[in-house]
Amino acid sequence: MSVIEKMSSAALIELEDKYGAHNYHPLPVVLSRGEGVYVWDVEGKKYYDFLSAYSAVNQGHCHPRIVGAMVEQAQTLTLTSRAFYNDKLGLYEEYLTQYFGFDKVLPMNTGAEAVETALKICRKWAYEVKGIAQSQALIVVCEGNFHGRTTTIISFSNDENARKNFGPYTDGFIRIPYDSIEALEEVLQNHQNIAGFLVEPIQGEAGVYTPADDYMMRAKELCNQHNVLFIADEIQTGIARTGSLLAVCGNCSCEKQCERQATYATPDILILGKALSGGAYPVSAVLANNHIMNVIKPGQHGSTFGGNPVAAAVAMAALDVVSDEQLAQNARALGKLFRTKLNEYIQTSNIATLVRGRGLLNAIVINDTEDSETAWNICMALRDNGLLAKPTHGNIIRFAPPLVMNEEQLLDCVRIITETLKQFER
Numbered sequence: 001m002s003v004i005e006k007m008s009s010a011a012l013i014e015l016e017d018k019y020g021a022h023n024y025h026p027l028p029v030v031l032s033r034g035e036g037v038y039v040w041d042v043e044g045k046k047y048y049d050f051l052s053a054y055s056a057v058n059q060g061h062c063h064p065r066i067v068g069a070m071v072e073q074a075q076t077l078t079l080t081s082r083a084f085y086n087d088k089l090g091l092y093e094e095y096l097t098q099y100f101g102f103d104k105v106l107p108m109n110t111g112a113e114a115v116e117t118a119l120k121i122c123r124k125w126a127y128e129v130k131g132i133a134q135s136q137a138l139i140v141v142c143e144g145n146f147h148g149r150t151t152t153i154i155s156f157s158n159d160e161n162a163r164k165n166f167g168p169y170t171d172g173f174i175r176i177p178y179d180s181i182e183a184l185e186e187v188l189q190n191h192q193n194i195a196g197f198l199v200e201p202i203q204g205e206a207g208v209y210t211p212a213d214d215y216m217m218r219a220k221e222l223c224n225q226h227n228v229l230f231i232a233d234e235i236q237t238g239i240a241r242t243g244s245l246l247a248v249c250g251n252c253s254c255e256k257q258c259e260r261q262a263t264y265a266t267p268d269i270l271i272l273g274k275a276l277s278g279g280a281y282p283v284s285a286v287l288a289n290n291h292i293m294n295v296i297k298p299g300q301h302g303s304t305f306g307g308n309p310v311a312a313a314v315a316m317a318a319l320d321v322v323s324d325e326q327l328a329q330n331a332r333a334l335g336k337l338f339r340t341k342l343n344e345y346i347q348t349s350n351i352a353t354l355v356r357g358r359g360l361l362n363a364i365v366i367n368d369t370e371d372s373e374t375a376w377n378i379c380m381a382l383r384d385n386g387l388l389a390k391p392t393h394g395n396i397i398r399f400a401p402p403l404v405m406n407e408e409q410l411l412d413c414v415r416i417i418t419e420t421l422k423q424f425e426r
């Protein structure tokens with residue numbers, strides 16, 4: 001269509017409604033531009049982005065270094081497939097493995113693909129290294145998990161919406177309560193064939209459910225004791241979001257800067273996505289050391305786009321930005337300020353009962369039933385007041401701005417949030 005005049009938000013929403021599958025329920029706002037912590041709708045209204053595309057845009061919208069790297073590479077070479085070598089992939093693999101402290105990486109595109117990749121590596125390791133009998137390997141997962149949307153991944157979800165009528169389901173998973181070391185210990189003692197434990201360091205989709213400080217470390221220790229791979233899905237929590245490079249604070253280049261060193265739990269398999277590209281391009285990765293990653297041989301796994309030169313250039317720029325702009329430190333400092341300010345408000349509030357999270361991955365719990373419209377209505381009012389956020393599970397609102405925010409902007413956002421909540425006090 002040739003653009004004669006700019007279409008209105010209402011007309012664009014109508015188009016999506018008519019021609020797109022209804023697999024999302026977006027907040028009614030139509031964005032056409034982004035820069036740093038801000039986005040603009042088609043009518044020109046400016047908003048703070050407090051979702052950051054589910055933590056993909058940690059480096060801020062349209063970061064010039066990331067976009068610059070993308071444009072330059074896109075004009076040079078975009079895709080070779082892995083049938084041939086390209087002059088960016090090796091450099092990227094070296095950069096990424098050194099950045100996070102692993103021997104090897106397997107590059108993919110989306111988060112769900114990276115989770116699938118980790119599950120396949122874990123199973124293969126179970127048969128070829130650990131010596132589990134054919135097709136008997138089990139992987140332990142948690143209640144309330146979110147790891148993506150493929151048929152295998154939704155097979156071990158307990159979200160009825162994500163699962164129902166998509167069967168038959170993939171076997172080989174055991175679900176235990178999240179944040180329960182006892183449950184993990186019990187399952188590891190009672191089953192001989194466990195290959196791995198797949199876990200989110202904070203359950204983002206479930207409502208920023210933040211476990212005990214030592215949960216990751218103790219889970220990792222138990223996995224070690226039972227020769228079980230500790231697999232961390234850091235697609236949402238990783239890359240500075242929670243105030244350290246990784247939420248598990250692994251064997252990574254941020255060691256000097258971390259304040260939670262006591263809780264270090266280096267994963268055996270690390271899964272990254274989302275902010276690995278700063279939201280510019282779909283880039284995901286699975287990292288592991290040689291004794292695990294070497295179970296994968298030519299022809300056994302792959303992706304046409306995985307490890308393409310644009311992805312490699314974009315991811316290197318995106319991670320350069322994270323370290324050069326000290327985004328982990330900023331997320332940690334601003335996160336503390338955010339929770340302190342919101343806690344002050346919550347003391348006197350009937351509508352918000354709790355704020356939780358780490359770094360700049362936070363959520364507030366709204367004092368209403370899970371099926372109420374209150375959290376949605378608050379998000380609509382936040383939108384009207386210039387801030388975009390979205391409910392996660394019914395009565396929980398996630399707050400995850402880009403990590404390039406400054407203190408003045410954060411305090412402005414706290415003002416918008418508290419003034420909006422005031423309209424809903426009963």
Ligand SMILES: *Cc1c(COP(=O)(O)O)cnc(C)c1O
Nearest residue numbers: 110111112146147148233235236
């Ligand atoms: C977003 C997300 C995924 C899935 O990533 P996609 O790119 O949407 O496939 C997996 N795990 C976690 C923890 C996520 O937040």
